[in-house]
Amino acid sequence: MWKIFYSILSLVLFCAAQAEAHFGMVIPSAATITEKKDANLKIDLAFAHPMEMKGMDMAAPKAFTVTVDGRTEDVRYLLKPSVILGHKAWQAAYAVKKPGVYQFAVAQAPYFEPAEDTYIVHYTKTVTAAFGGEDGWNEPLGLKTEIVPLTRPFGNYAGNIFRGQVLLNGKPAPNTDVEVEFWNTDGRRTAPNEYFLTQIVRTDQNGVFAFGVPWAGWWGFAALSTADEKLDYKGEQKPIELGAVLWTEFVAPRTK
Secondary structure, X not given: OHXXXXXXXXXXXXXXXXXXXXXXXXXXXXXXXXXXXXXXXXXXXXXXEOOOOEXXXXXXXXXXXXXXXXXXXXXXXXXXXXXXXXXXXXXXXXXXXOOEEEEEEEEOOOEEEOOOOEEEEEEEXXXXXXXXXXXXXXXXXXXXXXXXXXXOOOOEEOOOEEEEEEEEOXXXXXXXXXXXXXXXXXXXXXXXXXXXXXXXXXXXXXXXXXXXXXXXXXXXXXXXXXXXXXXXXXXXXXXEEEEEEEEEEEEOOOOO
């Protein structure tokens, strides 16, 4: 009887672990800025299961940059320790001073996930448009892996179709799974069962995917691949999951 119980428990725990998708997170206080009062951005950096609101400790990022008008600046000096979902995270204050499209990007330090016996390294981006700036939102940043938006990644309504292209080592990544989750900040959304926690789409032969966003809020897209190299963990070489992550906000229209 006890053997049956523990077998069932192990299966349940395994399925639960499989259902939880990991997301690097970069969430700014505003995705669009039209007034000076919104120009002092607060940017949260975290590592989490966003739909379930479960956090994990995030080590200091290996890189944190902002790119605007084709110029990239290292802004790691802005990072301050923070706590999100009860776990170690980071926060930055960034003052937007001129019109433009600001691409924020984070290269995460390797995170070992025992449940998957693998390291996870996510390259996470988000985009904020300010004071009428429109140019540059579809420019690749040259990350090891990244999602280049084909739909403008700001000023979108809930219900829109979002399209992106996944790049790995600068080239389109065909037949790649893209996990999609909602940042369930207020906890009001509940999945019917674990199959609904993470939506999954797949890229075509050109590395392109599309997703219809069902409701308003911040949505994360994580395209997953495996690195050619491995990392040591307690004397054993472990695989590395690479994640190209993009966060973008979808908004419900105002009503009178």
